[in-house]
Amino acid sequence: MKKFVYADNAATTPLSETAFEAMKPWLTEYYGNPSSLYRIGRAAKEALNEARATVGKCLNAAMPVNEANDYAPGEIIFTAGGSQADNLAIRGFMHGPGAKGRKHIVTSKIEHHAVLYTCEALEKEGFRVTYLDVDKQGRVDLEQLKRELSEDTALVTIMAANNEIGTIQPIREIAELAHAAGAKFHTDAVQAVGHMHIDVQEMGIDMLSLSAHKFRGPRGVGVLYVKKGVALEPLVYGGGQERGLVSGTENTAGCIGLAAAMKEAVEGLDEKMGYVKKLTDRLVEGVMKIPYTHYTGDPVNRLPGTASFVFEAIEGEGLILRLDLAGVCGSTGSACSTGSLDPSHVLMAIGLPHEIAHGSLRLTLGEQNTEEDVDYIIETVTQVVGTLRAMSPVWEDGRPNLTAASNLHG
Ligand SMILES: Cc1ncc(COP(=O)(O)O)c(C=O)c1O
Structure with a gap:
């Protein structure tokens, strides 16, 4: 038989057996709309919130809110993947009240197009964007970052790890510099989650994008972690799901598969x-x-x-x-x-x-x-x-x- 070797795991990964098993009941028996009031709807909503808590724990997203060690769920917003999470973070923040009228974004030249093209679209609306250089290894220039930050900088968005060359950025240092200038920090961690340790509190991350299919979850589902108190403008208007930021009936099985795959990836x-x-x-x-x-x-x-x-x-x-x-x-x-x-x-x-x-x-x-x-x-x-x-x-x-x-x- 001809050999087949899949060595493109940064493009996507095969679904893990655990994630598949976790998803099955929500595709078959429990197909209720999570907004519906009857039993299979309520069960779906409950399972979604459990999935949110699992994701929050994996990221150390929030302090436990009660003695049962439940985490504040409001900070995990399900999206239709990494690109949507990046768009929501950048557009949503710059258009929202948290930007406080400031018009400047700092990013890098090696971001994924979900970030670069969102920034370019915002430039057309009158926002100003600085694209930081990187060195030969692909690390951002922290001195240049310091020079570029100003009172007008609302947001710094730098990826945690690059999708083409795998370079990991000094996230904690970048977050500190952003905060010292009064800006918020977003990281596209689509390639990083499930492949390196991420702790949003310890790393000083205000917003983080991730995508299930990069760590053996299903394709087409992701998360934007939003620190409590960071206000965003909605990306999709409609029925008010996901705290009104991304309206639309939730992909219950996908979100549950994401959480199961993430737990599995982070534990081992x-x-x-x-x-x-x-x-x-x-x-x-x-x-x-x-x-x-x-x-x-x-x-x-x-x-x-x-x-x-x-x-x-x-x-x-x-x-x-x-x-x-x-x-x-x-x-x-x-x-x-x-x-x-x-x-x-x-x-x-x-x-x-x-x-x-x-x-x-x-x-x-x-x-x-x-x-x-x-x-x-x-x-x-x-x-x-x-x-x-x-x-x-x-x-x-x-x-x-x-x-x-x-x-x-x-
Ligand atoms: C760094 C990075 N950001 C964002 C994305 C987009 O994620 P998705 O395909 O889930 O929209 C990718 C996908 O390759 C990526 O590698």
Whole structure:
């Protein structure tokens, strides 16, 4: 049988058995609308609130509100995924009373488009946005952050960990600087939750976005954690669900699956991530033996399962398609749009030359991967890179011809 290795866990993850089992009754027997007053509706509402409390506990979101150790549930807002949570946090805060008329947002150049495009849309409405630089490893420049903060800054939004290169940001320091300037701090923790420890109180986080499908929950459901007292303008108007911020009948099974997957991910975090990190180290060691290969991102402050590379004289899309033929799923930052290959904004921000950034490969491992998978990936990537280079017009005599490459990419 042909081998199949899924190594794109930053794109999405397979649903965990625990999450699937937790969801089933809410898809079949207990299909009541959580706003309905009869038994199956009330049961759904109760289960949703339990899911909220579970998520709150996993994030250490609030102090217990009673002796039964129940957590204040109001701070967990269910959304239709990470993008919606980011939009709600940024748009909702800047349009809400908490911004107090201030018009400035600080973010970074390597955010996910859910953040970048929301900021760009707000710029068109008259808000001002500063996009911070990052260093070669993808870490934001804290000195630049200090310089940019002003009395007009309402919000600092910086991702906890990057989706392409896995770099983890100094969240606590960033939150402190934001607060010292009187601004609130939001973090897109979509790639971080379930992969590293997050404690919203200890880290000084005012708002945090997460998405279930990145930690083996279902796709299409996420959360915005909102610290008590941070006021937001609604994202979706209607029946007033989710404290009126995101109206619409709740995705009961999805929210319950999210909570179950999150609990499972957070409880076994150190053990699972220790295992994943070992696999990733093995993968990096093997792939780096391919000549003219560069490792991208921070070698220390990075997500345990993320291995990211660029290969000289390689086009990322061709590489992904060939790997797929051999049964390996990975991804590239290059996207073919309007006939030209656009290198990823993240790889450009860390200072990679255009012609090299085209040959990016992201392999992201999960707890379901094995050493055998890793060895198969190494063998396959080595083979495919060799084959593609042999056919490449920018590869000559066993090395890249960079002049030809820059002519090709303009
Ligand atoms: C860092 C980051 N933010 C936001 C998102 C968007 O999440 P979702 O696909 O759940 O909307 C992603 C998804 O890849 C991501 O990696």
